[in-house]
Amino acid sequence: MSRLTLLFWQLMVAVVALSLWQFLATVPVFDRILLPPFFFSNPVDVGSQIVKWFSSGVIWKHLMITLWESVLAFVIGSVGGVLVGFWFARQPRVAAVFDPYVKMVNALPRVVLAPIFTLWLGLGIWSKVALGVTLVFFIVFFNVYQGVKEVSQTVLDNGRMLGMSERQLTRHVYWPSALSWMFSSLHTSVGFAVVGAVVGEYLGSAAGLGYLIQQAEGVFDVAAVFAGMFVLSAFVILIDMGVTLVERRLLVWRPVAAESRG
Amino acid sequence: MADTAQPTAVALDEATVAFRVAGDRVYTAVERASLSVAHGEFVAIVGPTGCGKSTLLNVAAGLLKPAAGSIKIFDQPLSGLNRDAGYLFQADALFPWKTAIDNVAIGLDIKGAPRGQALQRAQGWLTSVGLGAFANRYPHMLSGGQRKRVGLAQVLIRDPKILLMDEPFGPLDAQTRQIMGNLLLELWNADRKAVLFVTHDLEEAIALADRVVIMSAGPSARIIGDWRVTLPRPRDISEVRMEKQFHELHREIWSVLKDEVMKGYAQSTLSAEVG
Numbered sequence: 001m002s003r004l005t006l007l008f009w010q011l012m013v014a015v016v017a018l019s020l021w022q023f024l025a026t027v028p029v030f031d032r033i034l035l036p037p038f039f040f041s042n043p044v045d046v047g048s049q050i051v052k053w054f055s056s057g058v059i060w061k062h063l064m065i066t067l068w069e070s071v072l073a074f075v076i077g078s079v080g081g082v083l084v085g086f087w088f089a090r091q092p093r094v095a096a097v098f099d100p101y102v103k104m105v106n107a108l109p110r111v112v113l114a115p116i117f118t119l120w121l122g123l124g125i126w127s128k129v130a131l132g133v134t135l136v137f138f139i140v141f142f143n144v145y146q147g148v149k150e151v152s153q154t155v156l157d158n159g160r161m162l163g164m165s166e167r168q169l170t171r172h173v174y175w176p177s178a179l180s181w182m183f184s185s186l187h188t189s190v191g192f193a194v195v196g197a198v199v200g201e202y203l204g205s206a207a208g209l210g211y212l213i214q215q216a217e218g219v220f221d222v223a224a225v226f227a228g229m230f231v232l233s234a235f236v237i238l239i240d241m242g243v244t245l246v247e248r249r250l251l252v253w254r255p256v257a258a259e260s261r262g
Numbered sequence: 263m264a265d266t267a268q269p270t271a272v273a274l275d276e277a278t279v280a281f282r283v284a285g286d287r288v289y290t291a292v293e294r295a296s297l298s299v300a301h302g303e304f305v306a307i308v309g310p311t312g313c314g315k316s317t318l319l320n321v322a323a324g325l326l327k328p329a330a331g332s333i334k335i336f337d338q339p340l341s342g343l344n345r346d347a348g349y350l351f352q353a354d355a356l357f358p359w360k361t362a363i364d365n366v367a368i369g370l371d372i373k374g375a376p377r378g379q380a381l382q383r384a385q386g387w388l389t390s391v392g393l394g395a396f397a398n399r400y401p402h403m404l405s406g407g408q409r410k411r412v413g414l415a416q417v418l419i420r421d422p423k424i425l426l427m428d429e430p431f432g433p434l435d436a437q438t439r440q441i442m443g444n445l446l447l448e449l450w451n452a453d454r455k456a457v458l459f460v461t462h463d464l465e466e467a468i469a470l471a472d473r474v475v476i477m478s479a480g481p482s483a484r485i486i487g488d489w490r491v492t493l494p495r496p497r498d499i500s501e502v503r504m505e506k507q508f509h510e511l512h513r514e515i516w517s518v519l520k521d522e523v524m525k526g527y528a529q530s531t532l533s534a535e536v537g
Contacts, residue, residue: 154355155358159357172368
């Protein structure tokens with residue numbers, strides 16, 4: 001299938017789905033409307049809601065807040081994950097001591113932490129950042145840990161035979177390997193940073209996309225709920241495209257992106 | 263011919279290498295191996311798969327310590343890694359995140375050479391191994407033979423006095439092996455280093471080396487034969503195989519090698535039963 005045909009069919013799926021939705025929500029079939037507007041709204045209303053948000057400019061503030069929270073969660077979580085992952089992998093004893101606790105914390109569904117973070121950090125952005133960090137940290141941590149552990153023995157021996165000191169091995173062998181694993185989990189960790197931000201906003205905040213959706217739900221404004229979901233999806237797709245560009249640049253040396261743990 | 267005034271490059275004296283395996287059992291890989299490589303001499307070690315050839319090479323590299331016996335490098339007992347040696351591994355050992363030229367330059371980089379100078383010399387070495395135009399390729403973009411060439415340049419740029427090679431052309435196809443063998447001889451001819459070359463291919467060993475050393479099958483592999491190859495140099499790998507002397511030597515060594523392979527096989531099945 002050529003690119004154009006593919007694009008055509010991809011668009012057709014959206015057109016058919018939206019038409020069906022519009023049709024069932026507005027035209028009675030056997031004297032009944034199958035998708036009552038109160039519960040399902042309809043594409044035209046949702047679309048006009050989105051247009052209204054953008055034309056009035058209200059949405060930008062919320063988008064920027066969610067974006068900022070996601071970025072902070074991603075950066076803090078990644079830096080923490082890289083440092084701790086690297087440290088644990090190079091110090092097996094430390095890793096062994098902390099192992100059960102790492103597993104314990106990672107097994108905890110992060111949503112239950114949200115109220116605690118709100119209590120500690122207030123309703124502002126930092127409670128959402130904290131929630132995102134707990135998600136991002138573990139993904140990056142496990143990948144970096146794996147990356148350092150899985151450095152090929154031959155490559156290490158080669159480095160030693162070429163005259164590398166332990167510090168040079170860290171810089172030229174362990175570090176690039178760890179980072180490459182981190183980058184290969186980039187999509188997952190960026191995605192989770194956004195999830196952390198939006199879920200945090202949803203559970204208690206004064207701004208952001210999650211807040212927007214939650215507010216709409218509170219007044220049974222189904223059109224706005226759907227509109228918020230669509231804006232959020234588009235937002236995530238845009239970020240993901242950015243990540244793909246960054247990844248292509250950073251992982252040129254890789255034959256195929258290796259599997260990552262998410 | 264080796265220069266007698268020069269100290270012996272590698273001298274293994276009754277070296278035994280053992281590994282601790284499950285529990286208290288000890289697996290003796292190589293038993294009382296004595297071997298010397300003169301300065302500028304090309305020595306090939308041949309033996310059946312799993313006979314401990316690579317183990318012996320790792321001892322010479324300082325990656326393994328012998329359980330008994332001694333190893334001397336230029337008359338000095340070896341402790342730690344062998345800093346005079348360059349090691350070409352059997353498996354892929356290039357740094358996958360570095361381009362070909364960075365892989366070659368790394369040996370100079372870590373010694374603190376100026377970046378520009380390191381790159382310039384690395385480019386020179388890439389050209390010597392026939393990859394001048396591939397400097398900015400990453401290892402995965404190169405073929406198996408090209409990766410071996412980069413590996414060779416990576417080792418040679420440091421100008422080691424001893425070259426250790428562990429079945430370096432093992433994974434390559436027959437034609438590429440011949441081309442690589444000729445390249446190796448050409449580079450070695452220009453600046454004769456002591457070479458310890460491990461292979462399971464007897465023909466390759468005779469074609470390349472000044473001396474061919476045969477090992478018995480493991481465990482407890484021993485050195486069981488040592489032949490001098492007097493074929494004239496410079497040699498061409500594919501042509502030298504046509505010579506009468508080559509065939510005679512091959513027949514002679516193979517008769518011993520074959521016997522020992524069979525004996526070694528019987529030994530290993532027996533020792534497995536005894537435990």
